[in-house]
Every structure is written in C-alpha cells, then in structure tokens.
Amino acid sequence: MTNPNLAVKVWNHQFRNPIIPAAGPNVGSGRMVQRTAEGGAGGLLTKTISRTAALVPHPNMVRFAKENLLNTELWSELSPEEWFDREYDIALTAAREFNLPLIASLGYTPDDLAALGPRLEQKGIDILEFSIHYLDEKRLTETARALRNSVSIPIIAKLSPHSGDLGEIAKMLDPYVDGFACINSFGPTLMIDIEHGTSLLGSQYGYGWLSGPALKPLALRCVFEVARVTDKPVIGVGGVARGEDVIEFMMAGASLVGVCSAAILKGSDVYGKIAAETARWLEAHGYRDIEEIKGLYLNRYRQGQKVVTTLEKTAWVNETMCKACTQCERVCQFDAISAPLKQIAKINSENCTACGLCVSVCPFGAIELVSR
Numbered sequence: 001m002t003n004p005n006l007a008v009k010v011w012n013h014q015f016r017n018p019i020i021p022a023a024g025p026n027v028g029s030g031r032m033v034q035r036t037a038e039g040g041a042g043g044l045l046t047k048t049i050s051r052t053a054a055l056v057p058h059p060n061m062v063r064f065a066k067e068n069l070l071n072t073e074l075w076s077e078l079s080p081e082e083w084f085d086r087e088y089d090i091a092l093t094a095a096r097e098f099n100l101p102l103i104a105s106l107g108y109t110p111d112d113l114a115a116l117g118p119r120l121e122q123k124g125i126d127i128l129e130f131s132i133h134y135l136d137e138k139r140l141t142e143t144a145r146a147l148r149n150s151v152s153i154p155i156i157a158k159l160s161p162h163s164g165d166l167g168e169i170a171k172m173l174d175p176y177v178d179g180f181a182c183i184n185s186f187g188p189t190l191m192i193d194i195e196h197g198t199s200l201l202g203s204q205y206g207y208g209w210l211s212g213p214a215l216k217p218l219a220l221r222c223v224f225e226v227a228r229v230t231d232k233p234v235i236g237v238g239g240v241a242r243g244e245d246v247i248e249f250m251m252a253g254a255s256l257v258g259v260c261s262a263a264i265l266k267g268s269d270v271y272g273k274i275a276a277e278t279a280r281w282l283e284a285h286g287y288r289d290i291e292e293i294k295g296l297y298l299n300r301y302r303q304g305q306k307v308v309t310t311l312e313k314t315a316w317v318n319e320t321m322c323k324a325c326t327q328c329e330r331v332c333q334f335d336a337i338s339a340p341l342k343q344i345a346k347i348n349s350e351n352c353t354a355c356g357l358c359v360s361v362c363p364f365g366a367i368e369l370v371s372r
C-alpha cells in the first residue's frame with residue numbers, strides 16, 4: 001500500500017499534514033518558526049503578539065510528570081515592531097520556502113485586534129488566530145467583530161477552557177469567525193517547590209497554566225463540543241505528543257491539531273515525527289487518507305449514547321495474549337481478578353462489575369468486556 005495521504009485543505013490553504021504548532025516559545029521568533037518548518041510541521045503559526053510587549057514573570061516554565069508544563073508566559077515579549085521589522089519576514093520566508101500557510105496569533109482587546117489585524121494582513125499573513133484567554137465573556141462578540149470588520153483573511157478564535165461553556169461561546173462567535181482552536185492552557189494552577197517551600201514560577205502567587213498530555217481529555221471534550229455546534233474547521237490543541245493523539249482529535253472533529261508542550265520538551269523535529277506516526281497508524285488500520293477518520297467519533301456520538309446501568313458485561317481474558325504480569329489484579333477494586341505472578345489472569349465474573357479499568361490497564365490488550 002502507498003503511504004496514506006496526510007495533506008489537508010483548510011480555509012482554502014493546503015497543509016502538507018494536519019500537525020501545526022500552537023502558540024508558545026516553540027514559535028516565539030522567526031527563527032523558531034523556521035525550525036518548525038524544517039521539523040516537518042504541516043503549516044506554521046507565530047506566537048501571540050499584542051500592541052505592547054508582554055512583561056513576563058521569570059521563571060515562567062516548569063515541567064511536571066515528564067511531559068506536562070505549567071507556564072506563565074503570557075504573550076510575546078517581543079514588541080510588535082520587532083515582529084513587523086524582522087520576525088514575520090523570517091517566518092514568511094520559511095512559509096514560502098516550504099510552501100506552508102502561515103497563521104499569526106494576536107490578542108486581546110477589540111482595539112488591539114483592529115490595530116494589528118490589518119497590518120498582519122498587509123504583511124502577507126494567510127490566517128489570523130485571536131485568543132480569548134484574557135477576555136471577559138461579555139466582550140467576546142465585540143472583540144471578534146472588531147477583527148472581522150478590519151480584515152478579509154480567515155479568522156480563528158482560540159478558546160480557553162476557563163472562559164465558560166465553549167459550545168455556547170462557539171455559537172456566539174460563529175458569525176464572525178472562520179474556525180476555532182481548542183484549547184489554550186488550563187488554569188490557573190499551582191505547583192510548590194517543597195524543598196524550599198517556595199514558588200516555582202515568578203507570577204504573583206506562583207500560579208501557572210497547565211499544558212501537555214494531562215490536558216488532552218479536556219481538550220478532546222472541548223473540540224467535540226465545539227465541532228457539534230459548528231461546521232467550521234476546528235484546530236485540536238492540548239497534549240498532542242504522538243500520532244495516536246492526532247487520530248483521536250481528528251475523530252472528535254478536528255481538522256488540524258496544534259502542538260506546543262511536546263515541541264518545547266522534545267524539539268522541533270517532533271512535528272514530523274508525529275506526522276510519521278500518524279501515517280503509520282493510518283496504514284496499519286487500512287486507511288488511505290487522513291480525511292477518512294475525520295469526525296468518526298463526532299458523527300457517531302453527536303446525540304450521545306444510551307447509558308447502560310445494568311450489568312450486561314464482564315471482563316474476559318484472552319489467555320493467548322495474557323503475559324501474567326499481575327497488573328490487572330492489582331487495580332481490581334472488586335476482588336474479581338486472580339493473577340498471581342507468572343499465572344494467566346482469571347476473572348471471577350460474579351464479582352466483576354464491568355468497570356473496565358483492567359481493560360485499559362492491561363499492557364498487552366489481553367482483556368475485553370464481553371456479554372455475560
């Protein structure tokens with residue numbers, strides 16, 4: 001079989017694959033955008049700018065549980081002048097060299113957007129993404145309208161999980177925008193340096209915003225919720241670190257996915273690696289084009305599903321696949337699994353409540369839920 005097709009056309013622009021950067025230090029300068037293109041991203045995006053450079057607390061990034069981050073980076077520490085005089089030129093050169101669309105992120109007030117939007121359009125940016133992160137819910141429509149009235153290129157609204165009901169917000173913004181990005185980092189949240197009893201970040205209370213794989217289930221729910229109320233493209237953002245994550249977001253209804261934390265922690269090659277993993281997954285599952293899986297879950301569960309509260313199923317062990325590792329027994333809260341070391345796991349269906357945990361814990365895919 002030939003390699004599955006990953007190229008997607010969104011907002012009338014051709015993306016060589018659906019994996020693009022999400023705003024952060026990974027695209028915090030023209031040079032970083034260049035690296036993103038070299039690293040295999042399917043399209044490009046630049047760090048959020050506003051009318052003034054951000055006064056960012058230091059330190060502003062800390063890692064936890066290997067792949068996640070807390071940050072208090074706000075928007076770009078570079079001024080708009082620095083971006084317009086130098087950084088966008090470097091980013092645009094990379095975009096043209098690699099034949100990739102370039103999205104510019106901007107924020108935050110209606111005046112900021114009305115001032116910066118036309119300059120970005122004039123500069124040759126293809127698509128604009130504005131962030132609602134620091135906006136009061138009452139100002140959302142006014143903000144989107146200000147940008148809509150000042151530019152003619154496509155506009156994406158990037159939604160934040162703390163802003164409210166994202167389905168309702170998407171409905172409200174839909175008349176003014178051409179698509180959505182879900183989600184920005186979640187918070188505020190807190191981590192403490194317990195050796196010193198001090199804050200790890202330089203913000204007022206040491207608060208930061210959470211990103212990385214810990215955010216993914218929330219991001220997926222938000223993408224699903226927004227995709228249910230709009231036919232416009234949605235960029236899925238939050239915890240994308242491997243090919244399977246791309247598949248999951250696309251099934252929930254995303255047209256593209258954004259990557260920030262994984263690019264920060266693993267380097268700019270991560271975009272291309274995730275794209276290669278995505279292609280391998282598609283090929284192994286018999287798909288020829290990424291579009292074939294788009295909305296698979298969204299369309300199946302648009303109206304929800306019948307909730308089963310009766311005990312119709314029980315766990316079942318495929319003995320040819322069980323490697324006698326004991327993990328299922330350890331997590332079973334109902335005394336329904338017996339798996340002493342080096343012995344194939346046995347299920348006691350009388351005790352099994354079909355909670356499903358052992359199915360997700362088994363590293364070998366040896367347990368399923370089957371009808372009693």
Ligand SMILES: Cc1cc2nc3c(=O)[nH]c(=O)nc-3n(C[C@H](O)[C@H](O)[C@H](O)COP(=O)(O)O)c2cc1C
Nearest residue numbers: 022023024048071073183184211212238239260261
């Ligand atoms: C250090 C850092 C800086 C960020 N800066 C911005 C920003 O300037 N504008 C923005 O819209 N989102 C910003 N984000 C949020 C990311 O774009 C993304 O929405 C979020 O981190 C979830 O994706 P991830 O799990 O792939 O990191 C930032 C995230 C991090 C970690």
